[in-house]
Amino acid sequence: MSSQPLLELDQLVKVYEGRDGLKTTRVRALNHVSLALHRGEALALVGESGSGKSTTAKMVARLERPTSGTIRFDGKALSGRVGLAYRSRVQMIFQDPFGSLNPVHRVAHHIARPLIRHGKARGKAEVRERVLELLETVGLTPAADFADKFPHECSGGQRQRVAIARALAVDPELILADEPTSMLDVSLRIGVLNLLRELKRERGIAYLFITHDLASARYFADRVFVMYAGTVVECLDPEHLGEQAKHPYTKLLLSAVPDPRGGIERPLEGASGSAKLVDPPPGCPFAPRCSHAQPSCAKALPELVTVEGQHEVRCPVVLA
Amino acid sequence: MSDALLTVEDLCVDYVTERGWLRVVDKVSFEVQPGEIMGLAGESGSGKSTIIQAILRVLKAPGVITGGTVRFDGKDVLALDKRGLRGLRWCDISLVCQSAMNALNPVITIGEQLGDAIEAHEGVRRSQALVRARELLELVGIEGSRVHAYAHELSGGMRQRVVIAMALALRPRLVLMDEPTTALDVVVQKEILQQIIRLRRELGFAVIFITHDLSLMFELCTHVGVLYAGRLVEHAPSQALFERPMHPYTLGLMRSFPDLHGEGDDLVGVPGNPPDLWKPPKGCRFHPRCPQAFADCSTRAPQLRALVGHRHAACHLVDQVDQLDQLDQLDQVDQEESP
Numbered sequence: 194m195s196s197q198p199l200l201e202l203d204q205l206v207k208v209y210e211g212r213d214g215l216k217t218t219r220v221r222a223l224n225h226v227s228l229a230l231h232r233g234e235a236l237a238l239v240g241e242s243g244s245g246k247s248t249t250a251k252m253v254a255r256l257e258r259p260t261s262g263t264i265r266f267d268g269k270a271l272s273g274r275v276g277l278a279y280r281s282r283v284q285m286i287f288q289d290p291f292g293s294l295n296p297v298h299r300v301a302h303h304i305a306r307p308l309i310r311h312g313k314a315r316g317k318a319e320v321r322e323r324v325l326e327l328l329e330t331v332g333l334t335p336a337a338d339f340a341d342k343f344p345h346e347c348s349g350g351q352r353q354r355v356a357i358a359r360a361l362a363v364d365p366e367l368i369l370a371d372e373p374t375s376m377l378d379v380s381l382r383i384g385v386l387n388l389l390r391e392l393k394r395e396r397g398i399a400y401l402f403i404t405h406d407l408a409s410a411r412y413f414a415d416r417v418f419v420m421y422a423g424t425v426v427e428c429l430d431p432e433h434l435g436e437q438a439k440h441p442y443t444k445l446l447l448s449a450v451p452d453p454r455g456g457i458e459r460p461l462e463g464a465s466g467s468a469k470l471v472d473p474p475p476g477c478p479f480a481p482r483c484s485h486a487q488p489s490c491a492k493a494l495p496e497l498v499t500v501e502g503q504h505e506v507r508c509p510v511v512l513a
Numbered sequence: 514m515s516d517a518l519l520t521v522e523d524l525c526v527d528y529v530t531e532r533g534w535l536r537v538v539d540k541v542s543f544e545v546q547p548g549e550i551m552g553l554a555g556e557s558g559s560g561k562s563t564i565i566q567a568i569l570r571v572l573k574a575p576g577v578i579t580g581g582t583v584r585f586d587g588k589d590v591l592a593l594d595k596r597g598l599r600g601l602r603w604c605d606i607s608l609v610c611q612s613a614m615n616a617l618n619p620v621i622t623i624g625e626q627l628g629d630a631i632e633a634h635e636g637v638r639r640s641q642a643l644v645r646a647r648e649l650l651e652l653v654g655i656e657g658s659r660v661h662a663y664a665h666e667l668s669g670g671m672r673q674r675v676v677i678a679m680a681l682a683l684r685p686r687l688v689l690m691d692e693p694t695t696a697l698d699v700v701v702q703k704e705i706l707q708q709i710i711r712l713r714r715e716l717g718f719a720v721i722f723i724t725h726d727l728s729l730m731f732e733l734c735t736h737v738g739v740l741y742a743g744r745l746v747e748h749a750p751s752q753a754l755f756e757r758p759m760h761p762y763t764l765g766l767m768r769s770f771p772d773l774h775g776e777g778d779d780l781v782g783v784p785g786n787p788p789d790l791w792k793p794p795k796g797c798r799f800h801p802r803c804p805q806a807f808a809d810c811s812t813r814a815p816q817l818r819a820l821v822g823h824r825h826a827a828c829h830l831v832d833q834v835d836q837l838d839q840l841d842q843l844d845q846v847d848q849e850e851s852p
Binding site for chain 2: 348349350381407
């Protein structure tokens with residue numbers, strides 16, 4: 194872990210400006226997010242809608258620019274337009290496998306395009322060969338059959354595998370996976386997660402895995418970052434997610450996860466509500482909903498404090 | 514006759530298309546007792562939403578009910594005429610559908626929308642209907658004064674509560690819920706589900722609940738039915754099913770979702786892909802994906818068979834096990850379960 198991180202976010206802030214009549218409103222989507230991701234590591238960003246997890250991925254994919262803060266990839270800070278070289282190292286998998294494939298093109302076309310664009314294969318025969326290889330890697334066999342299918346002839350799980358093959362075409366070092374399984378059927382989800390895990394083991398691909406599902410974060414990731422209103426509130430080892438979580442928001446989320454052993458009537462550790470992202474007040478964004486809140490919470494954003502090892506918590510009240 | 518609230522027997526639904534008739538629900542039978550929460554689990558295309566729509570006779574073309582019976586409180590639902598259906602829908606059975614939060618009319622207030630249903634079905638005056646609308650909102654945990662709000666002024670969770678209030682407006686005895694919380698965040702989801710449980714205790718309605726989230730299904734439902742490719746493959750009390758699934762497909766589903774507790778073992782899931790209903794596998798429809806399939810499975814379709822402890826399963830393996838042996842095993846399990 195002493196080596197240089199593959200991806201480093203340093204105090205990332207994103208403010209979107211909008212209009213409400215004549216007034217300009219400022220929506221703070223990311224609030225000083227810092228994290229480091231090492232080669233071959235899977236890091237999960239977990240949180241409810243509006244927590245900034247997808248925004249973080251968009252920044253790294255360079256689909257959006259941060260308002261302030263730096264993104265360093267392999268030691269170099271990103272600035273200006275990123276070229277093909279960056280795209281060949283960082284790829285993205287989206288949530289909706291129905292929307293991310295072009296319905297008028299066959300499966301092979303989707304995978305061939307990045308191969309040609311990035312010069313990974315030349316000539317018809319070589320491209321075809323690589324396409325078939327990639328389809329086999331993602332478990333779509335017989336590959337020749339799948340290559341000539343249209344997206345509508347594939348199930349959701351198969352389509353997501355095509356999207357993974359497309360991302361793999363350029364041999365990326367980092368894959369940004371934005372809810373890659375949440376639109377798939379339960380029985381197919383685990384297959385896709387296992388495939389991503391296998392690629393991590395075999396090829397050393399690192400992942401920024403975005404999900405709202407704590408259980409799949411626990412299954413897939415090496416570290417979990419819990420986000421609330423654009424702020425990382427806790428960072429912990431997924432294995433002990435259930436027992437070691439300390440931040441009141443993490444605990445609220447955990448108490449809301451359905452438990453198949455029954456327990457629907459077990460009380461929630463808090464209540465639902467939404468964070469104020471428009472012109473947010475200073476202090477801890479969770480304070481207005483938090484049962485542990487003290488007057489000091491509303492004054493300044495607490496620091497992320499290391500509890501032990503890699504477990505960090507942004508809440509002085511529960512740590513006191 | 515049993516005292517079941519809803520009895521579905523050998524229900525068949527076909528899609529009539531240019532290519533021919535496609536059987537999407539194949540001889541599904543189950544019962545719902547008063548006050549029970551019955552869950553229907555299955556992948557997309559397994560027929561769960563279609564069953565719900567058939568029960569309420571709101572199937573859209575090309576879906577056609579081609580066989581079986583649906584009885585609600587002794588009434589033959591499939592034989593009802595337009596007028597009879599009007600009396601059944603919303604009064605006896607109501608529906609909360611998948612994208613219900615977007616089902617609200619954006620240009621009239623939610624109070625007026627609630628009032629409309631009450632006015633139309635109960636024949637009360639407008640002013641009375643509005644008073645009831647207010648009560649209903651309070652029932653689902655929204656301030657009564659919000660009757661004057663428009664749908665866009667409410668959050669997704671609140672809109673979903675309004676739709677649930679609407680479904681309860683005429684005190685139905687059965688509420689059909691098709692993925693009512695799928696689009697919501699977990700905290701909001703849990704709050705709404707707890708509310709449903711509370712309301713069910715107060716008002717005593719039964720629920721048929723569809724979700725793809727099995728953890729949620731086991732947590733919420735009293736009974737669970739598992740569908741595969743249009744057929745019911747297993748049906749049992751939910752905790753018994755969770756402890757000891759009998760059908761290999763149910764077992765596969767349960768090995769598909771990661772858990773928050775316990776060992777982070779590698780999960781295997783269900784290999785393969787859902788079948789093409791145009792050419793369903795012969796015999797048991799699950800056999801191409803089944804790790805325990807044997808010769809019989811590809812030739813003969815297993816029937817849903819009643820087992821001990823109100824369990825039902827459709828699998829040759831269950832048939833094969835020596836019946837006495839199986840009864841013993843199950844009895845033991847049941848005894849361990851009940852303290």
